[in-house]
Amino acid sequence: MKQRGRHRRQKRGKALRAFLAGTALALTGAATLISASQATVSDNPGALKPLAETGSLSLREHRVPQQSLDRLASGMGRPVGVGAVLDSAEHTLRDAASCTGAEREALPVEPAATRAYCWDAAGTRSWRPGAVTTSGDADDDGVWGQNRAILSGWSQEGPTAGRGLARVAFVDANDLNHLTYTSALLTVPVDGGRNYRALDSDVSGMVWYQDKLLVTSAKGLYVYDVNRVQRATVDSAAIGRVRGGWSAHGYRYVLPAVGSYRLSGADGAPRPEALSLDRSTTPDSLVASGRTTAGGERPARLWRYSFSTDPDRGGLLATDATGQAKAVEAYETKGDGGGGGGVLSYDSDWYVSRDAGEDQGHGTLWREDASGGRAAECGSDETKHCWSPRTRSLSYWAATGEVWSQSGQTLFALPLASLDSSVR
Template sequence: MKHRGRHRRRRRGRALRATLAGTALALTAAATLISASQATVDDAPGALKPLSASGADGQLSLAEQRVPQRWLDRLASEMGRPVGVGTVLGGADRTLRDAGDCPAAEKQALPIEPAATRAYCFGGADTRGWRPGAVTTSGDADDDGRWGENRVILSGWTRGGGEGGSMDGPAPERGLAKVAFVDTDAPGRLRYTWALLAVPVDGGRDYRGLVSPLSGMVWYQDKLLVTTREGERNALYVYDMDRIQRATVDSDAVGRVRGGWAAHGSRYVLPAVGSYALPGGDDAPRPAAVSLDRSTSPDSLVASEWVPADGERRTRLWRYALSRDPARSGLLATGSSGRAAAVEAYETKTSDVRGVLSHRTGWYLNRGSGTAEGHGTLWRQDLDGARAARCATDETRHCWSGPSGALSHWEETGEVWSQSGRMLFTLPLASVDRALG
């Protein structure tokens, strides 16, 4: 297994930023007409309301659970030696199309203001019947932006939701979850391949698919943490990026099959190595959107729950510290009880939150549009108030992407990555701040 120290590189400064900046795209989304209902200025959600993280510990704390090592070892002995990210990327067999080659209907989902500087689309045949959701990158995984020699984006998808994905929030539809491993070393030609998220069963003699919407994930050090709605208490599943198994049979089945192992058509399988469980109670907030914040010390995982636009309560935001213990790489910091406690918590009037970022004192919240054709709103909130990105010089705030998903800040380059429909796109965080006026 690789160690984190081997992945570190010196920061590459301006030259690397220039390589990744790309030429600004002349995207047709900028010409998208906005309906009269969208032109109405919504009431601003105001300032964040602090909550007592310690006082809410009974609701916000997570119990860490590990898959027994003997289960993982048995699975590896049956399936073959696990591989790492470099091997997966070496077998990338699909190509993302540049925005200029993407259908106009797909590009309408892109932000109007601020505009994407780079955008790509997944093929329809490759993603038909799958709903896009979570995004994370090697910029989360290591502070030099690379994993080994590679610059990588992970794009999460859930089986179900039709062509454009459901507009009813992250939870109603359930299905298998898979991740596209995208090699971005050549910005003009992004290649990728699929890995199915799975859970070991039967003492490690088999695995089943993770059956849950994939609305948020964070790749930190050698672990991938993903949101889940499996069962009543599961909140996050944990995957080891150095423990990726090969599927040996191309089949729609999942798990052990005649002649080997299948992963519903994916070439690789990620078996879970652990999970974090919520406390009991109907009011316990379930993470629906998550991201990494490197502006805190230690680094932290931030989370937002999903509350519908017509919900009667406010949305809760909170954060967990990530462990500094080398023996617990990529995991949340836990106390002697084995629980991860929230270290900060807030309430916001913003509802239908699809993506969350925290950087320094600001929280960036991606609010859904409410319609399949509309555009969402990107808010920045803090303890003093709230501002939204505006469309040009008028008061319209519905400028963000349409059926938008997670937000991920690649701190080393200053970029924010997201995906909307089949479009995967990026833009500088600085351009978001400028659009906030």
């Protein structure tokens, strides 16, 4: 298991590390310009309003018993880590030049993406893209073991209630000119570790921190251990223990949950819908956004939890004596945080993406703080609809200075410094 090094606070504007030098793509012209028929002004979310009462945002920690995890590993075989999964990647992401015109329309106009890739359409049919997180979240040097990796979450609705699926694509990012990937099905152990079921949840938010992967669920968060990836042994559509071994709906790998965080507040409390990691705080923190009700009129919430500094609780949230993780900071925003957009916080600035409306083509991305909100302008009509149409996740790779996201079939990145420059 990789030991966590001392986190180095890295500020914006640092030069990209050598492994990224010279690989930026000239994508300014790749995104379709926004038409003048779109609104010239987006509703400004205004200043963030601090919240004094945060009790409804508390999460109660639940751990899967070690005996259950050991029993599952005994039945399925010794777990593998991220390196083994990346080594078996069987799919390739297309580079920007191979993306279709429709796929490139998912890219931001201003600021422009400097890297772009497109997923295999056949492999993502009927699946919805969700969150993105990277080895830059997992460790401050941007490397996990010997690898640089990107994790991409996807969700699929089943034909009946309770039959949804969720998976994570493990992307080998060691060579940014050639990204390859394979996927693992997200599951939850049942029957004391004798079996597992599919995670029936929309993966709208996901953060990889140390050896843990935190994923949004309908009632809070699920926790996964990236060192506990299990191999499926039977290739079938079934999920769980089957005659002759273990099946994962045709996937080669299974990632079973090791714990969860459930909302401890009253019904109707905001649940985390978008997640990101903030390394500019001490200790590092998990950033979340959400609404009290989907599509409701009440302002969205932005808040954060501290990660534990206890070496025996690597990758888990800080909890009190009762096992509750309490929000250490919270705000209201008139932006659409949690309404389908992503959230990112760094150096007291909050970045919130807002999805495009039916007649807008592109979304907006606002930088918000206690004094107000600002967004980039683009096009001859100075519209603020300059961002990707739908980004449910924003992930800052501090070692490279880049923000990663995805929209539709398109995975992309751009410098955080360019986000700041575009809203000045």
